[in-house]
Amino acid sequence: MKRITGLLMALMCLVVLGLATVTLSVRADEERIPVYMQVPADWEGPCVWAWDDDGKGAFDAWPGGEADADPANEGWYYCWIPAWANHVIVNGNAGTVQTEEILLDGSAAWITVAEDASFEVSTEALTEGDAPEYVEKFAIHAKVDDSWENPGLWAWSAPDGTNAFEAWPGKAMTAGENGWYTAKAPVWVNSIIINANEGSVQTSDLTIDPAEIWVTVNADGEAEFSYVDPDKASLPDVTIHVSAPADWEAPCLWAWSAPDGTNVFASWPGEALEADESGWLVKTIPGWVNSVIVNGNEGSVQTTDISVETGKDIWLVVTGPEEYEVSYEEIALPEGSASTAESVAEETTAATEAAAETTVAEETVAQADEKSGTNPVPFAVGGVAVLAAAGAGIAAYRKKKSA
Amino acid sequence: MKRKIAWLLATIMILSLSLCGCGNSAAPVSEEEASTITIWHDKEDAVIQVLQKHLEELCPDVTVVLEKKSNLTEALKMVGNNPTAAPDMYFFAHDKIGVYAEMDILQPITEIIPREELDPYMGNTLEAATYEGQIYQLPIYYETLLFLYNRRYMPDDAVPSTTEELYAYMEAKTNGGHYGFVEQHSTPYYAAGWINGFGGSILKEDGTPGLDDESTIAALEYHKKFASLMPGETEYATVNTLFNEGMAHSTIGGPWLIPTVRESGMDVGVAPMPVIDETQTPISPYMGVQGIQVLKLAAERKPQAVEQVLRACMDQQLEIDLALASGCAPAREDCYSEAAIAEDEVVMAMKETAEHAVPMPNRPEMDVMWTVTGNLLTDVNMSGKDVAESAAKAQEEALQLIEAMK
Numbered sequence: 182m183k184r185i186t187g188l189l190m191a192l193m194c195l196v197v198l199g200l201a202t203v204t205l206s207v208r209a210d211e212e213r214i215p216v217y218m219q220v221p222a223d224w225e226g227p228c229v230w231a232w233d234d235d236g237k238g239a240f241d242a243w244p245g246g247e248a249d250a251d252p253a254n255e256g257w258y259y260c261w262i263p264a265w266a267n268h269v270i271v272n273g274n275a276g277t278v279q280t281e282e283i284l285l286d287g288s289a290a291w292i293t294v295a296e297d298a299s300f301e302v303s304t305e306a307l308t309e310g311d312a313p314e315y316v317e318k319f320a321i322h323a324k325v326d327d328s329w330e331n332p333g334l335w336a337w338s339a340p341d342g343t344n345a346f347e348a349w350p351g352k353a354m355t356a357g358e359n360g361w362y363t364a365k366a367p368v369w370v371n372s373i374i375i376n377a378n379e380g381s382v383q384t385s386d387l388t389i390d391p392a393e394i395w396v397t398v399n400a401d402g403e404a405e406f407s408y409v410d411p412d413k414a415s416l417p418d419v420t421i422h423v424s425a426p427a428d429w430e431a432p433c434l435w436a437w438s439a440p441d442g443t444n445v446f447a448s449w450p451g452e453a454l455e456a457d458e459s460g461w462l463v464k465t466i467p468g469w470v471n472s473v474i475v476n477g478n479e480g481s482v483q484t485t486d487i488s489v490e491t492g493k494d495i496w497l498v499v500t501g502p503e504e505y506e507v508s509y510e511e512i513a514l515p516e517g518s519a520s521t522a523e524s525v526a527e528e529t530t531a532a533t534e535a536a537a538e539t540t541v542a543e544e545t546v547a548q549a550d551e552k553s554g555t556n557p558v559p560f561a562v563g564g565v566a567v568l569a570a571a572g573a574g575i576a577a578y579r580k581k582k583s584a
Numbered sequence: 585m586k587r588k589i590a591w592l593l594a595t596i597m598i599l600s601l602s603l604c605g606c607g608n609s610a611a612p613v614s615e616e617e618a619s620t621i622t623i624w625h626d627k628e629d630a631v632i633q634v635l636q637k638h639l640e641e642l643c644p645d646v647t648v649v650l651e652k653k654s655n656l657t658e659a660l661k662m663v664g665n666n667p668t669a670a671p672d673m674y675f676f677a678h679d680k681i682g683v684y685a686e687m688d689i690l691q692p693i694t695e696i697i698p699r700e701e702l703d704p705y706m707g708n709t710l711e712a713a714t715y716e717g718q719i720y721q722l723p724i725y726y727e728t729l730l731f732l733y734n735r736r737y738m739p740d741d742a743v744p745s746t747t748e749e750l751y752a753y754m755e756a757k758t759n760g761g762h763y764g765f766v767e768q769h770s771t772p773y774y775a776a777g778w779i780n781g782f783g784g785s786i787l788k789e790d791g792t793p794g795l796d797d798e799s800t801i802a803a804l805e806y807h808k809k810f811a812s813l814m815p816g817e818t819e820y821a822t823v824n825t826l827f828n829e830g831m832a833h834s835t836i837g838g839p840w841l842i843p844t845v846r847e848s849g850m851d852v853g854v855a856p857m858p859v860i861d862e863t864q865t866p867i868s869p870y871m872g873v874q875g876i877q878v879l880k881l882a883a884e885r886k887p888q889a890v891e892q893v894l895r896a897c898m899d900q901q902l903e904i905d906l907a908l909a910s911g912c913a914p915a916r917e918d919c920y921s922e923a924a925i926a927e928d929e930v931v932m933a934m935k936e937t938a939e940h941a942v943p944m945p946n947r948p949e950m951d952v953m954w955t956v957t958g959n960l961l962t963d964v965n966m967s968g969k970d971v972a973e974s975a976a977k978a979q980e981e982a983l984q985l986i987e988a989m990k
Contacts, residue, residue, distance in 0.1 A: 368736060390737050390762050392830055408761040408831065437817045444816035448967035 212264040215312040216271075217257050217291045218248060224273025224294070226355065227258050231266035239266040244276030247318070247365055254308040261315040271300070275355060318365040320393045321373060322410075323354060325362065326400035329377035336366040336373045339388070345370050350380030359412065361395070375404065416468030421495040422461035423454050424515050429477025429499075432462055436470045439488075445470060450480030460514045461496070468492040475499050613885045619646050621886065621893050623876070624653040624660070625675035627910070634909045635675070635902070642896035646889045650675075657683075664689035665881060672882030672890060678712045678873040681720045682947040691883035692718040696891050697898070709915040712873040712943030721875040722894055723915035725907040728937040729777060729869040730930070731858065732827070732841065733834035735851040737762075743834075743853065747810075748861045753833075754813040763832040768818045769811040770961035772954055774836060777869035779803040780942045781860045787945045787953050793982035795960060796975040804964050804971045806862060811965040836867070839911045839930055854933040857940070871941035873915065907931065913938065952985040 220227045230245035232238045239262050240246050248258035262269065264287050271294055272279035280300045283292060291307040294300045325332050335351035337344045345366050346352050351374075354362035366373070368391040375398050376383035384404040387396065396406045425432040435451035437444045445466055446452050454462035454475075466473075471491050476483035485503050489495050496508040498515055625632065632650050639648045651671065653659055657680055663669035664687060684690045693713070694702070702710060705723055713721035733743055737757070744750035750765060757764035768774040776786055784800030787793055794800050815822065826832040828845050835841075836857075845852045857866040876897050882890050896902065900916055904924055907914040913934040919925050920935060944950075960978035963969040 388756075389760075390757070390833075392736075392762070394760070406760045439817075439822065444966075447816075449962055 213261040213315050214264050214285075214287065215259050215261055215289050215315075216248075216269060216285070217251070217254075217259045217289070217308055217312070218271050218294060219256055219292070220258065220271065220273055220294045221296045224278055226275065227260075227271060227273045228276065229260040229262060230270040230272060230276075230279075231262040232268050233265050234267065237265075239263050244272045244279075245270075249313070251308060251312060253310050257308050259312045261312075316367040316369070318367055319391050320363055320365050321354075321396065322357075322361040322363045322394065323375045323396045323398060324360055325375065325377055325398045328400050329382060329398065331379070332362045332375055332377040332398075333380065334364040334366065334373060335376060335383075336370040338369050339372045343369070350376045350383075366391075416492040418465050419468050419470070419492060419494050420463055420465050421473065421489075421497060422457075422463050422511075423475055424498045425454070425462060425475055425477060426500060429475075429482055431479070432475055432477045433480065434464045434466070435474040435476060435483075436464075436466050437472050438469050439472045439486075443469075450476045450483075473497070475505075618886050619889050620649065621646055621673060621882070621889050622649045622651055622671045623673045623675055623893075624651050624656055624671040626653065626656050627675060627874075630909045631906060634905045638899065638902040638905065639893065639896055642899055642902070643889075643892040646892050648893060660684065660689070661687070664879060667881050667885065670879055670881055672886060673876050673878050673893065675724070675876055676874065677944075678721050678723075678875060679944045679946050679950065681713065681877065682715045682945075682950075684877070685715045685718070685720055686948055689880055690720045691878045691880045692720055693722050693878065693894070694719050696878065696883060696887070696894055697722070701898070704916050704918050706915055706917050706938070708871060708938060708941065708943055709873045709875075712871060712946065713875060715946050721873065721877050722897055723873045723875040724897065724903055725875075725910055725912040725914050726871055726873040726934070726938065727839055727912045728871050728934050728941045729774065729836050729838055730842075730933055730937060731834065731855045731867075732837050732845070733853045733855060734827070734830060734832075734845075735853050736830070737833040738853070740853060743855045744858050745856075746861050747806075747858045747867070750858045751810060751813075754810065757833055758813045761831060763814060763826060765810070765834045766814050766818060766823050766826050766832040767836045768820060768823050769807065769814055770818060770958065770965045771820075772957035772961065773870060775804075775807065775957070775961050776942070777836065777857070777867040778807045778860070780868035780870075781865045781940075782806070782863055783865070785942075786957050787947060787950050789945075791947045791949045791986070793949075793953060793956070793979050793986070795957065795982060796972075796979035801972055801975050802862070804960075804975065806860075808964060808971070816966055836869070839934060842911070842930055854930055856933065856936050866937075866940045868940040868942055869937065870944040871938055872944055874910070874912070875915065948989070949986050952989065953982060956982045956985065 216229055216231075218227060218229070227248040228244040228246060229248060230238075230240065230243060246260045246262060248260040251257045251259050267285045267287055269283050269285060270279050270281070271283065271292055278298065280292075280294055280298050283300060283302060285302075286304065288304055289306075291303040291305070292300055293303075293307075321334055321336075323332055323334075332354045333350040333352060334346075334354055335344075335349060336346065352364045352366075354364040356362050370391055371389060373387050373389055373396075374383050374385070375387075375396055382402055384396075384398055384402045387404060387406060389406065390408070392408050394406050394408055395411055396404050397411070398404045421434065421436075423432065423434065432454045433450040433452060434454050435444075435446065435449060451474075452464065454464050457463045469491055471489055473487050473489055474484050475487075475497065483502060484499055484505055487497065487505055487507065489497075489507060490509060493509045496510070496512050497505060498508075498512070499505045632652070636648070636650055639646075653671075656674060656676060660670075660674065661683075664684060670689075681690065699719070702719065709723035709726055710719060712726070713719050713723055731743075738753075742753070744753050754764035772786060779786060779800050782799045782803035784797050784803045785794035786800075815826070823832075823835060824837065824841060824844070827835040827837065827841070828848055828850070830850070842852060842854075857868070859866050876894065878890055878894065898916075900919055900922075903914040903916050904919050904922055907919070908924060908928070908931075911930065913931045914920070914925060920932075925931055945953075956978050960974055963974040964971050
């Protein structure tokens with residue numbers, strides 16, 4: 182059961198790859214400078230928001246990069262920012278208090294923020310020693326049961342046991358507006374525990390990849406996780422309405438999410454489309470589907486890959502393997518489609534030569550192109566030019582085409 | 585309909601060319617023509633700039649025209665024996681050699697360069713260049729698929745050295761939308777590595793399909809469990825996106841993938857292919873060899889210029905520079921003692937993989953095998969059909985298609 186749930190989670194996660202493209206503003210290998218800061222005592226969780234002269238931001242979202250306490254210099258925090266980010270704002274309390282814009286010169290800076298949010302900047306070191314080495318961090322989000330108060334994150338590296346935080350219960354997680362709590366951990370972490378109520382309740386050890394992750398925890402501490410925001414994956418199901426060519430027997434639908442490749446159905450040619458009262462062939466599919474193929478004759482004739490918008494009901498009129506129209510508003514059912522011509526089901530139409538010709542050639546081209554850029558076409562064997570399989574008409578193409 | 589007409593026209597044209605012998609090798613060649621060599625190619629600018637520069641230096645008496653040709657293979661079929669339209673040479677992959685050899689438009693390289701002068705070349709590159717006992721290509725560089733991994737997730741000491749270790753890793757790490765390993769499991773070019781590693785084959789050396797051979801069936805049976813831990817849809821873009829965006833820990837991909845993932849900031853590692861526990865042989869992917877082929881017409885009409893250019897292309901530094909420009913591995917064995925090559929992690933990984941790689945079949949019959957094998961892989965990996973039955977059916981279909989070709 183857990184495996185099935187896991188797979189479902191994976192499906193949900195993967196389908197939004199295209200929707201939730203990660204846009205990291207900061208590359209792991211670029212030059213960085215440390216920004217040190219002293220902030221008023223009531224500024225909790227100081228952060229730095231940084232950008233360059235053109236407005237390019239160093240961090241994805243306000244309040245920006247989290248500052249860490251410098252263990253060698255009490256009262257000082259530090260945050261590494263890209264060297265190109267020469268404008269910063271220091272803020273605290275989840276971005277609710279902040280300084281004005283501060284200009285930097287591309288080198289390390291020491292910023293002292295007063296109670297009234299005014300500031301002084303020094304390029305002369307005001308701390309002793311170097312800042313701890315830059316370590317990339319990733320976000321861990323948790324949604325916990327209502328009985329879990331003040332959730333915290335405990336994180337470490339297994340099997341060596343190096344802890345990311347000084348003492349249990351670890352780092353307090355910050356509440357977001359969407360019901361998720363968030364904290365960050367260094368990328369060398371591969372194991373976490375979510376806890377709450379001052380560490381009195383907790384999940385079991387969770388082995389994870391160091392990548393942004395969403396963990397859902399129930400009252401008993403049972404947890405499931407996903408590497409894609411589940412909220413973004415929760416699109417409602419949609420209905421696809423299909424009009425297929427009359428000579429496509431028993432039309433089926435194949436549906437998936439590109440580019441991650443999550444299929445809706447277990448095996449080709451997918452599932453049969455069923456006629457509804459209006460005469461359309463219909464199927465309910467997950468809202469995350471963005472690619473479909475309609476096929477017939479046990480998958481031996483098919484459309485090309487058809488891109489569709491996610492989360493919308495679809496009306497799809499197919500008139501040939503590469504001829505189709507997509508609409509997201511209801512349209513009139515064309516005459517002569519497979520759905521309107523009930524007699525079609527009784528017809529026994531073999532895959533047409535043309536379809537075989539088209540698909541065989543295209544598939545082989547796709548295979549070969551990837552490697553050598555060569556195309557299969559008529560060629561000569563023994564000095565006699567012949568047409569490859571197409572002319573023979575025996576190559577019924579049975580496979581979903583390459584995307 | 586339009587497509588059919590085009591095919592018919594193509595057939596008629598080829599028949600006409602074959603039967604009427606448009607080739608006119610006896611036509612006189614002017615001095616200027618005799619010292620001009622036209623090479624068709626499909627390469628990126630960086631590679632061609634290197635080639636152009638070296639050829640200008642190495643054979644100053646020959647004017648070499650490098651012409652990028654879209655749909656090169658089609659064009660060659662149409663004009664391969666037409667002296668007014670054919671190129672003198674072409675720079676391309678080895679896998680179409682059989683087609684052109686059967687069309688009798690290629691000159692064996694060894695009729696220009698003595699066989700013993702090709703000894704410095706890696707044996708499998710010459711094997712790739714050989715069709716029916718004749719060497720038709722001067723190899724320049726080659727590529728193989730590589731085992732690539734994201735060091736953020738898979739530290740160097742966790743890289744699986746065997747396929748069972750890989751499977752255990754996949755079971756442990758495929759969770760929450762992340763995959764321990766992804767590959768194009770139902771694409772023949774990628775599945776070939778597993779089949780070859782079992783001693784099976786898609787197409788045998790004699791041109792007969794090997795889909796229902798015991799070894800091929802064993803490979804497909806074994807490979808299924810790996811496919812079950814990957815997404816169902818594993819086309820090129822899917823696999824690359826999963827790896828590039830950090831959703832997959834490792835993959836088997838071409839060297840062309842590496843610049844992209846490095847650009848994204850990934851610390852990508854390259855490792856030897858895992859050894860298949862059942863056979864104690866590494867996953868053995870196809871090897872593609874890029875090189876120079878000489879058209880028969882040119883060899884007859886411009887023998888001196890052709891030989892000069894070929895000899896220039898045998899220059900060690902030229903091969904090194906071309907390999908580095910293309911991100912591939914040089915075909916000459918002696919290039920690997922040079923620092924520029926020996927210090928290149930990717931090139932050296934390709935060299936290691938090449939020790940077990942199998943040259944992609946260069947026989948004409950291979951054209952039909954891509955589709956038939958693709959269908960077989962879909963049946964086995966995506967539709968859950970019986971492997972032996974599916975293989976037997978695919979074999980029968982392949983035999984029919986090959987027979988139809990003849």
